[in-house]
Amino acid sequence: MGRSTRNPTRLLMKRDVWALGPSSNGYPGAFPAGLIKRIKKEGWWGNKRLWMFSGSFKDRGGTTVDINAEVHPDHVADCEQLPFDDESFDFVVLDPPYSALEAQELYGLPYCNIPKVVNEAARVCAPGGRVIMLHRLIPWAGPWENSHKKRLVPEAVIGVYTIAGYTNMRALTVWRKNETLTQWGVE
Numbered sequence: 001m002g003r004s005t006r007n008p009t010r011l012l013m014k015r016d017v018w019a020l021g022p023s024s025n026g027y028p029g030a031f032p033a034g035l036i037k038r039i040k041k042e043g044w045w046g047n048k049r050l051w052m053f054s055g056s057f058k059d060r061g062g063t064t065v066d067i068n069a070e071v072h073p074d075h076v077a078d079c080e081q082l083p084f085d086d087e088s089f090d091f092v093v094l095d096p097p098y099s100a101l102e103a104q105e106l107y108g109l110p111y112c113n114i115p116k117v118v119n120e121a122a123r124v125c126a127p128g129g130r131v132i133m134l135h136r137l138i139p140w141a142g143p144w145e146n147s148h149k150k151r152l153v154p155e156a157v158i159g160v161y162t163i164a165g166y167t168n169m170r171a172l173t174v175w176r177k178n179e180t181l182t183q184w185g186v187e
Helices: 035-041 100-107 114-124
Strands: 014-020 049-052 063-066 089-094 125-135 152-162 170-177
Touching (some): 114 125
Antiparallel strands (some): 152 170
16 A cells, blocks of 8 residues: 555545525625625634625625725725735635636626735735635636645635526635745745
Protein backbone atom coordinates (compact mmCIF):
# COMPACT_ATOMS: atom_id res chain seq x y z
CA MET A 1 0.00 0.00 0.00
CA GLY A 2 1.22 3.46 -0.94
CA ARG A 3 0.69 6.72 0.83
CA SER A 4 -2.44 8.66 0.10
CA THR A 5 -1.86 11.84 -1.86
CA ARG A 6 -5.26 13.28 -0.98
CA ASN A 7 -5.44 16.66 0.68
CA PRO A 8 -6.80 16.05 4.23
CA THR A 9 -8.35 19.54 4.31
CA ARG A 10 -10.53 18.71 1.33
CA LEU A 11 -11.55 15.37 2.87
CA LEU A 12 -12.90 17.17 5.94
CA MET A 13 -14.72 19.81 3.90
CA LYS A 14 -18.51 19.95 4.15
CA ARG A 15 -20.36 19.05 0.96
CA ASP A 16 -24.11 19.36 0.50
CA VAL A 17 -26.87 20.48 -1.87
CA TRP A 18 -29.47 23.07 -0.86
CA ALA A 19 -32.82 23.49 -2.59
CA LEU A 20 -33.88 27.09 -1.96
CA GLY A 21 -36.78 29.25 -3.04
CA PRO A 22 -36.67 31.79 -5.84
CA SER A 23 -35.70 35.36 -5.03
CA SER A 24 -38.70 37.43 -4.06
CA ASN A 25 -37.38 40.95 -4.71
CA GLY A 26 -37.26 40.89 -8.51
CA TYR A 27 -33.68 42.19 -8.76
CA PRO A 28 -31.67 40.16 -11.31
CA GLY A 29 -29.06 38.07 -9.55
CA ALA A 30 -30.63 38.44 -6.07
CA PHE A 31 -29.95 35.76 -3.46
CA PRO A 32 -32.30 32.75 -3.48
CA ALA A 33 -34.92 32.84 -0.71
CA GLY A 34 -33.60 31.11 2.40
CA LEU A 35 -29.88 31.49 1.62
CA ILE A 36 -29.10 33.85 4.51
CA LYS A 37 -31.06 31.67 6.95
CA ARG A 38 -29.02 28.61 5.89
CA ILE A 39 -25.72 30.49 6.21
CA LYS A 40 -26.68 31.51 9.76
CA LYS A 41 -27.78 27.96 10.61
CA GLU A 42 -24.35 26.64 9.54
CA GLY A 43 -22.69 29.05 12.00
CA TRP A 44 -20.85 30.99 9.29
CA TRP A 45 -22.43 34.38 10.11
CA GLY A 46 -20.07 37.11 11.27
CA ASN A 47 -20.36 40.35 13.25
CA LYS A 48 -18.48 42.62 10.81
CA ARG A 49 -20.07 41.71 7.48
CA LEU A 50 -19.16 42.84 3.96
CA TRP A 51 -21.38 42.14 0.95
CA MET A 52 -19.47 42.50 -2.33
CA PHE A 53 -21.60 42.90 -5.50
CA SER A 54 -24.51 43.53 -3.13
CA GLY A 55 -27.05 44.70 -5.71
CA SER A 56 -30.33 45.42 -3.94
CA PHE A 57 -29.41 43.39 -0.81
CA LYS A 58 -29.44 45.33 2.47
CA ASP A 59 -27.97 44.36 5.85
CA ARG A 60 -28.52 46.79 8.74
CA GLY A 61 -25.50 45.51 10.62
CA GLY A 62 -23.27 44.99 7.59
CA THR A 63 -21.61 46.93 4.79
CA THR A 64 -22.72 46.68 1.15
CA VAL A 65 -20.55 47.43 -1.89
CA ASP A 66 -21.65 47.62 -5.51
CA ILE A 67 -20.40 49.48 -8.57
CA ASN A 68 -23.98 50.52 -9.40
CA ALA A 69 -24.97 53.64 -7.44
CA GLU A 70 -28.64 53.16 -8.42
CA VAL A 71 -29.00 50.25 -5.96
CA HIS A 72 -27.83 52.53 -3.09
CA PRO A 73 -25.03 50.44 -1.56
CA ASP A 74 -23.18 51.77 1.48
CA HIS A 75 -20.11 52.16 -0.78
CA VAL A 76 -20.05 52.58 -4.55
CA ALA A 77 -16.81 50.84 -5.54
CA ASP A 78 -15.17 48.35 -7.86
CA CYS A 79 -14.88 45.03 -5.98
CA GLU A 80 -11.47 44.46 -7.58
CA GLN A 81 -10.14 47.41 -5.49
CA LEU A 82 -12.08 47.70 -2.25
CA PRO A 83 -11.85 50.93 -0.22
CA PHE A 84 -11.28 49.13 3.10
CA ASP A 85 -8.30 48.42 5.32
CA ASP A 86 -6.77 44.95 5.46
CA GLU A 87 -8.52 42.47 7.77
CA SER A 88 -11.50 44.78 8.51
CA PHE A 89 -14.32 42.20 8.30
CA ASP A 90 -14.94 38.71 9.70
CA PHE A 91 -17.55 37.72 7.09
CA VAL A 92 -17.18 38.56 3.40
CA VAL A 93 -19.71 37.46 0.77
CA LEU A 94 -19.11 37.69 -2.98
CA ASP A 95 -21.95 37.20 -5.46
CA PRO A 96 -20.50 38.47 -8.75
CA PRO A 97 -22.22 38.08 -12.13
CA TYR A 98 -21.75 34.49 -13.30
CA SER A 99 -20.51 35.24 -16.83
CA ALA A 100 -19.46 38.05 -19.18
CA LEU A 101 -22.80 37.69 -20.96
CA GLU A 102 -24.80 38.08 -17.72
CA ALA A 103 -22.66 41.02 -16.60
CA GLN A 104 -23.36 42.83 -19.85
CA GLU A 105 -27.02 41.84 -20.34
CA LEU A 106 -28.22 42.24 -16.74
CA TYR A 107 -26.09 45.13 -15.53
CA GLY A 108 -24.46 46.74 -18.59
CA LEU A 109 -21.02 46.17 -17.06
CA PRO A 110 -17.88 44.25 -18.02
CA TYR A 111 -17.26 40.94 -16.27
CA CYS A 112 -15.09 41.13 -13.17
CA ASN A 113 -11.74 39.43 -12.71
CA ILE A 114 -12.65 36.54 -10.37
CA PRO A 115 -9.09 35.96 -9.06
CA LYS A 116 -8.79 39.66 -8.19
CA VAL A 117 -12.11 39.80 -6.32
CA VAL A 118 -11.36 36.60 -4.38
CA ASN A 119 -7.98 38.04 -3.40
CA GLU A 120 -9.60 41.34 -2.37
CA ALA A 121 -12.07 39.38 -0.23
CA ALA A 122 -9.14 37.54 1.38
CA ARG A 123 -7.31 40.83 1.96
CA VAL A 124 -10.19 42.49 3.84
CA CYS A 125 -11.15 39.34 5.78
CA ALA A 126 -9.70 39.03 9.29
CA PRO A 127 -7.95 35.83 10.46
CA GLY A 128 -10.58 33.36 11.63
CA GLY A 129 -13.20 35.01 9.42
CA ARG A 130 -14.97 33.52 6.45
CA VAL A 131 -15.12 34.33 2.77
CA ILE A 132 -18.21 32.98 1.01
CA MET A 133 -18.71 33.06 -2.75
CA LEU A 134 -21.87 32.21 -4.67
CA HIS A 135 -20.95 31.44 -8.28
CA ARG A 136 -20.86 28.75 -10.94
CA LEU A 137 -17.10 28.48 -10.44
CA ILE A 138 -15.35 26.71 -7.57
CA PRO A 139 -12.31 29.00 -7.25
CA TRP A 140 -9.56 26.66 -6.04
CA ALA A 141 -10.11 24.38 -9.06
CA GLY A 142 -8.74 26.91 -11.54
CA PRO A 143 -5.23 27.57 -12.84
CA TRP A 144 -4.92 30.57 -10.50
CA GLU A 145 -5.44 28.62 -7.28
CA ASN A 146 -2.06 29.51 -5.79
CA SER A 147 -2.94 33.19 -5.48
CA HIS A 148 -5.19 32.72 -2.45
CA LYS A 149 -4.96 29.12 -1.24
CA LYS A 150 -2.39 29.86 1.47
CA ARG A 151 -4.66 32.48 3.01
CA LEU A 152 -7.99 30.73 2.60
CA VAL A 153 -8.70 27.14 3.64
CA PRO A 154 -11.78 25.56 2.03
CA GLU A 155 -14.48 24.65 4.55
CA ALA A 156 -17.47 23.81 2.36
CA VAL A 157 -18.85 23.58 -1.13
CA ILE A 158 -22.64 23.61 -1.28
CA GLY A 159 -24.60 23.10 -4.49
CA VAL A 160 -27.44 25.64 -4.58
CA TYR A 161 -30.49 25.55 -6.83
CA THR A 162 -33.94 27.09 -6.69
CA ILE A 163 -36.96 24.81 -6.46
CA ALA A 164 -39.18 26.80 -8.84
CA GLY A 165 -38.72 26.55 -12.60
CA TYR A 166 -35.48 25.94 -14.44
CA THR A 167 -32.25 27.08 -12.88
CA ASN A 168 -28.54 26.59 -13.07
CA MET A 169 -26.72 24.92 -10.22
CA ARG A 170 -24.50 27.34 -8.34
CA ALA A 171 -21.75 26.62 -5.87
CA LEU A 172 -21.59 28.29 -2.47
CA THR A 173 -17.90 28.05 -1.60
CA VAL A 174 -16.90 28.76 2.01
CA TRP A 175 -13.34 29.42 3.14
CA ARG A 176 -11.85 30.24 6.55
CA LYS A 177 -8.95 32.66 6.68
CA ASN A 178 -6.24 31.27 8.94
CA GLU A 179 -3.36 33.73 8.74
CA THR A 180 -2.75 37.44 8.82
CA LEU A 181 -1.41 39.08 5.68
CA THR A 182 1.91 39.68 7.48
CA GLN A 183 2.26 35.97 8.34
CA TRP A 184 1.54 35.15 4.70
CA GLY A 185 4.31 37.50 3.57
CA VAL A 186 2.21 40.38 2.23
CA GLU A 187 3.07 43.83 3.50
